[in-house]
Amino acid sequence: MQLGTRWSAGSEPPASVPASLRAQIDAVENAMPVDQLGQPAPRWTLTWLEGKPIAELDTGVIVSLNEEGDAVVRHDEDDDFA
Template identity: 40%
Template structure:
């Protein structure tokens, strides 16, 4: 496991992420903007962790976005849903 970084909701993506990651991240953020106020979202953070060479991005509400190595979205797991990458 490689440790990643954290950044704010709606902020610029870390340089370590592929540029193609911006589209799926912004899509997730757009959906959240429909359900939460700007004041609530201003406190939310993304956490980036690399597992088995793949970027895993988790939003504070529990949304998990797993990317392919090229940065395209492989899966989005909504809060409370089982993680499709969890083999347990």
């Protein structure tokens, strides 16, 4: 069993976040608009499904591994059309 974890966008991901996801997590965070109102940063949640890591941001952005083992970014709304 692998336990998940949570962390705020913009902070260093915990050591339990696999290297295979880190570049895409960084890309998502770099694409986020700058908050000019001082709102709290959205938080990531790392979970495991059938042994594969899935990082989901509170905004609905999901970073996971495809069948080839490459990290891909999608939005939870994309699941409605799968």
